[in-house]
Amino acid sequence: SHPPSRLAFICQDTQAQLLVTHSRWLPTCAVDGLPTLCMDQEQVAVRQQWPEDNPETFTDAESLAYVIYTSGSTGQPKGVCVPHRGIMRLVKGSNYLSVKAHQRMAHVSNVAFDAATFEIWGALLNAAELVVMDKALTLDPQQFSSALESQKVDHLFVTTALFNQVANQCAAGFGSVQTLLFGGEQCDPVSIRKVLAAAAPQRLLHVYGPTENTTFSSWFEIHDLAEDAVTVPIGQAISNTTLYVLDAAGGIQVPGVVGELYVGGEGLAQGYLNRPELTADAFVPHPFLAGQRLYRTGDLVRYQDNGEVVFVGRVDHQVKLRGFRIELGEIEVMLNQLPEVEEVVVLVREDTPGQQRLVAYVVTSEDIAVNSLRNTLKAHCPDYMVPGAFV
Structure with a gap:
C-alpha cells in the first residue's frame, strides 16, 4: 500500500543492494538501478546457485537486524535501526x-x-509454528474467529482497532485462543468487557511499546474490569526493560503525577538511520546509569500506587491509528506543498465511539477538488495516512 515514491526513498535511504519481491508487486515497487529478485520466478535458480550448507555468520547481539520506517514530522519517514539483542529480549525468556x-x-x-x-x-x-493469515480474512470477524479455532492458534496479537471490531461483531471470537495480546492505541473498556463476558481467551494482555524499543515495552494482564473503568493500564515493564516516568527536569515522578515516559534496556534501538540529530534528541543519556541511554517516548503517563503505569496522552501531535504511528505534521507538510493550500490542520476524530479517523481541515486560496488533495497524499504517503475526510 506504500506509494512508489516512499518505497524508492526507503531503498535509497538504506542503500539497499537487492530488492526481494514477487512479480505481481514489481510494477509498483521496482526502483531504478536496484537489482531485483522475484521469488516466484527465480526461486529454483537461486536454490541451484547457492550451497545448501548454512552460511558462516559474523553477526552478534549488537549487529543490525532490521530497519523499519515510521512517520516523521518533517515530511520524511525515519528508519529505526533495531539490533538482534532487541528481538531476543522480545521473544526469549520474557x-x-x-x-x-x-x-x-x-x-x-x-x-x-x-x-x-x-x-x-x-x-x-x-520452535513454534507460524500461521500466516490473509489480511482479507482478518477483516471479517466471523471468518477470522473460525480460522483461529480451525488453525488451533495458541498465541495472537491484534491491534486495538481490530480487537474492538471483533468484540463488537463477534465477542466470543477469541475464545479458542490461549493468549491474546492487543495494543497500538488507546483501548476501549466497553470492548474489553464484551470479550471478557462472552468467551475470554485464557490470558488477555494489553501491551504497549514504541518501535524504538523493539515492539513491546510493557504489559498488563486483564482478569476483570471495574464498571467505572475508563481505561486499562499499560502495566509493568517486560523483562530486561526499564520504564521511567520523569518530570521536565529529569526527576522521577511520584505515583499519581503525570510525567513523560522514558524506556530503556535490551530492546533499545541503535537510533535513526542517517538522522544523527533526531537520534540525539530522542535517545538521551540515562540520568541514573552512566554510559547508558533512554528513549523519550513523548507519551504522558502516571504511576498508580501499585506501580502499574497508565497512559494519559501525548506531548506532541503524534497519534496511533489502527496500530500505525502517525505524525500529523507529516501529512500537513505534504498538503502545504500544494500552491493552492494556505493553511492545513490534521486531527483524529471519533464521531462514532470506537471509530477513529483522520480529518484534514484545509484553507485554500482558490477552489480545489478533494480528489486533488487526496491524490497528492496517495503519491507520497501510505494509505493509513490519507485522511478519511477533508473539510
Missing part, C-alpha cells in the same frame, strides 16, 4: 509470554508494522 515448541503463533500483522517482529520471531526462535 515475563509476559512463554511460547513453547510446537505451539501455534498467528501472523496477521503487516510486515511494515513492528508487531510482525513479535509474531515471526516469537514463533521461529521458540
Whole structure:
C-alpha cells in the first residue's frame, strides 16, 4: 500500500543492494538501478546457485537486524535501526509470554508494522509454528474467529482497532485462543468487557511499546474490569526493560503525577538511520546509569500506587491509528506543498465511539477538488495516512 515514491526513498535511504519481491508487486515497487529478485520466478535458480550448507555468520547481539520506517514530522519517514539483542529480549525468556515448541503463533500483522517482529520471531526462535493469515480474512470477524479455532492458534496479537471490531461483531471470537495480546492505541473498556463476558481467551494482555524499543515495552494482564473503568493500564515493564516516568527536569515522578515516559534496556534501538540529530534528541543519556541511554517516548503517563503505569496522552501531535504511528505534521507538510493550500490542520476524530479517523481541515486560496488533495497524499504517503475526510 506504500506509494512508489516512499518505497524508492526507503531503498535509497538504506542503500539497499537487492530488492526481494514477487512479480505481481514489481510494477509498483521496482526502483531504478536496484537489482531485483522475484521469488516466484527465480526461486529454483537461486536454490541451484547457492550451497545448501548454512552460511558462516559474523553477526552478534549488537549487529543490525532490521530497519523499519515510521512517520516523521518533517515530511520524511525515519528508519529505526533495531539490533538482534532487541528481538531476543522480545521473544526469549520474557515475563509476559512463554511460547513453547510446537505451539501455534498467528501472523496477521503487516510486515511494515513492528508487531510482525513479535509474531515471526516469537514463533521461529521458540520452535513454534507460524500461521500466516490473509489480511482479507482478518477483516471479517466471523471468518477470522473460525480460522483461529480451525488453525488451533495458541498465541495472537491484534491491534486495538481490530480487537474492538471483533468484540463488537463477534465477542466470543477469541475464545479458542490461549493468549491474546492487543495494543497500538488507546483501548476501549466497553470492548474489553464484551470479550471478557462472552468467551475470554485464557490470558488477555494489553501491551504497549514504541518501535524504538523493539515492539513491546510493557504489559498488563486483564482478569476483570471495574464498571467505572475508563481505561486499562499499560502495566509493568517486560523483562530486561526499564520504564521511567520523569518530570521536565529529569526527576522521577511520584505515583499519581503525570510525567513523560522514558524506556530503556535490551530492546533499545541503535537510533535513526542517517538522522544523527533526531537520534540525539530522542535517545538521551540515562540520568541514573552512566554510559547508558533512554528513549523519550513523548507519551504522558502516571504511576498508580501499585506501580502499574497508565497512559494519559501525548506531548506532541503524534497519534496511533489502527496500530500505525502517525505524525500529523507529516501529512500537513505534504498538503502545504500544494500552491493552492494556505493553511492545513490534521486531527483524529471519533464521531462514532470506537471509530477513529483522520480529518484534514484545509484553507485554500482558490477552489480545489478533494480528489486533488487526496491524490497528492496517495503519491507520497501510505494509505493509513490519507485522511478519511477533508473539510
